[in-house]
Amino acid sequence: MKKLGLTTRIMVGLALGILFGLILSPFSKTPFVKDVVIDSVLAFFGGAFINLMKVMIVPLVSVSLAMGAASIGDIKKLRRIGTKVLGFYFATTAIAVAIGLFVAKITGVGKGMKMGELPVGEFKVAEQDKLINVLLDMVPKNIVNAMSEEKMLAIIIFFLLLGVAITALGDKVKNIKVILEEANELVLKMVELIMEVAPIGVFALISKVVASTGVDVLLKLVGFVVVTLIAFVIHTGVYQIMLVSMAKMSPIKFFKKFLKVISVAFSTSSSNATIPVNIETLSENFGVSEEISSFTIPLGATVNMDGTAIMQGVAAVFIANLYNIHLGPTQYLGIILTAVLASVGTAGVPGAGMLMLSLVLKQAGLPLEGIGVVIGVDRIIDMFRTVVNITGDAVCTIVVARSENEITDMEKFNN
Ligand code: ASP
Numbered sequence: 001m002k003k004l005g006l007t008t009r010i011m012v013g014l015a016l017g018i019l020f021g022l023i024l025s026p027f028s029k030t031p032f033v034k035d036v037v038i039d040s041v042l043a044f045f046g047g048a049f050i051n052l053m054k055v056m057i058v059p060l061v062s063v064s065l066a067m068g069a070a071s072i073g074d075i076k077k078l079r080r081i082g083t084k085v086l087g088f089y090f091a092t093t094a095i096a097v098a099i100g101l102f103v104a105k106i107t108g109v110g111k112g113m114k115m116g117e118l119p120v121g122e123f124k125v126a127e128q129d130k131l132i133n134v135l136l137d138m139v140p141k142n143i144v145n146a147m148s149e150e151k152m153l154a155i156i157i158f159f160l161l162l163g164v165a166i167t168a169l170g171d172k173v174k175n176i177k178v179i180l181e182e183a184n185e186l187v188l189k190m191v192e193l194i195m196e197v198a199p200i201g202v203f204a205l206i207s208k209v210v211a212s213t214g215v216d217v218l219l220k221l222v223g224f225v226v227v228t229l230i231a232f233v234i235h236t237g238v239y240q241i242m243l244v245s246m247a248k249m250s251p252i253k254f255f256k257k258f259l260k261v262i263s264v265a266f267s268t269s270s271s272n273a274t275i276p277v278n279i280e281t282l283s284e285n286f287g288v289s290e291e292i293s294s295f296t297i298p299l300g301a302t303v304n305m306d307g308t309a310i311m312q313g314v315a316a317v318f319i320a321n322l323y324n325i326h327l328g329p330t331q332y333l334g335i336i337l338t339a340v341l342a343s344v345g346t347a348g349v350p351g352a353g354m355l356m357l358s359l360v361l362k363q364a365g366l367p368l369e370g371i372g373v374v375i376g377v378d379r380i381i382d383m384f385r386t387v388v389n390i391t392g393d394a395v396c397t398i399v400v401a402r403s404e405n406e407i408t409d410m411e412k413f414n415n
Contacts, residue, residue: 007259007260010198010202010264016207017205017207020207021210024038024207045201049204049268053194060275061152061155061298062147062158064187064293065159065294065298066162068163069160070162074167081292081404084403089299092242093340096309096313096388097310097335098313099238100311103231107227108321109318110317110319110322111321113321138154143155143158152272153299153303188280191280195277198264202263205267206266206267213379221373224315225381227314228310228314232388236391239251247399247402248402257285260281262387271386272301274390279297286407286412292406297393297394300392300396301390302347303344304389308389311381313336315360315361316364318370319367319370319373320366334363335363338360338363338364342356343356348386348389353385354371354375358371
């Protein structure tokens with residue numbers, strides 16, 4: 001029998017995981033199911049897969065980024081690519097919040113609901129560091145610390161610098177360049193090998209989420225969940241328009257080739273954990289040069305969070321409606337601005353967007369207690385918004401790569 005392709009195996013893992021989670025769900029409070037099945041077996045296999053993906057982030061990003069910068073070798077070009085991609089990242093995020101606000105406003109989500117009848121979970125308001133400290137933290141001061149703590153922006157700056165220095169020195173360091181190129185092949189191969197266990201990891205992660213999310217909470221907040229999902233779907237329309245008009249690529253083809261990355265994002269709820277497979281897929285399935293993707297994907301996983309911004313927009317309107325607070329045009333504008341900034345500050349890890357929601361609510365003068373309500377369904381929404389987040393990174397990367405003639409393999413791009 002022919003071995004099924006990896007993407008198909010991952011999708012089977014996903015479907016079986018949902019099924020298994022649903023079967024477990026009614027028993028999720030019994031000690032055996034909770035302690036042994038959910039919190040031990042599923043937690044181990046799911047956690048192990050996330051760890052394996054994460055262990056590749058620093059090696060892959062550092063090596064391919066240095067190699068990429070060394071091959072581009074032209075600071076002006078690097079600057080141009082950086083500016084372009086950041087422009088796309090910010091513009092798409094602003095559109096994303098606007099879509100979230102619009103859909104939430106016209107559906108009136110949360111209107112008529114009574115606070116007392118809703119489950120209120122615990123939440124921690126994010127401690128806000130001074131902006132200057134946040135910015136300073138992006139400038140690398142200790143590369144070992146930056147790598148061990150996955151400080152993406154610091155890592156990006158350091159290895160870009162290394163690549164530029166390699167170019168500047170030219171033949172004097174030609175061996176290092178060769179070593180980097182070979183190391184890059186190696187780490188990509190390692191990602192490919194790790195992806196072989198993805199079906200099991202995805203199965204475990206999904207069944208754990210499905211089994212432990214209370215159906216009652218989901219039913220009570222179904223309006224909020226559905227409105228958020230609708231806004232996600234509408235926003236993918238923006239990506240489709242970008243793909244067709246700027247990259248000359250059919251969206252159906254894109255999503256087919258991108259399914260593997262989507263399922264990893266969906267099950268891990270982490271843009272960071274998805275970085276390795278995103279870079280690998282863009283290169284293997286779309287022929288995008290790693291010189292571009294090794295720079296834009298980690299950057300996007302750190303600053304570009306369209307799904308998170310949408311959730312924050314919808315949540316703000318939902319909470320305003322819940323508390324019968326009227327939002328005027330200036331508040332809407334304020335929400336757009338803060339949600340764009342808050343999504344930039346959101347780390348690519350599960351649940352981070354919810355912590356940053358406090359910033360948006362505070363700015364709009366909305367009660368922070370509202371977070372306690374929406375947090376009940378956050379795990380579910382997080383899976384979808386992470387998919388939107390990383391899809392945005394990939395689409396902007398493809399568009400920029402196309403405009404820079406950095407699709408190195410047009411056959412892979414068109415196939
Ligand atoms: N989990 C999201 C991500 O990694 C961030 C968020 O919580 O919104 O992209």
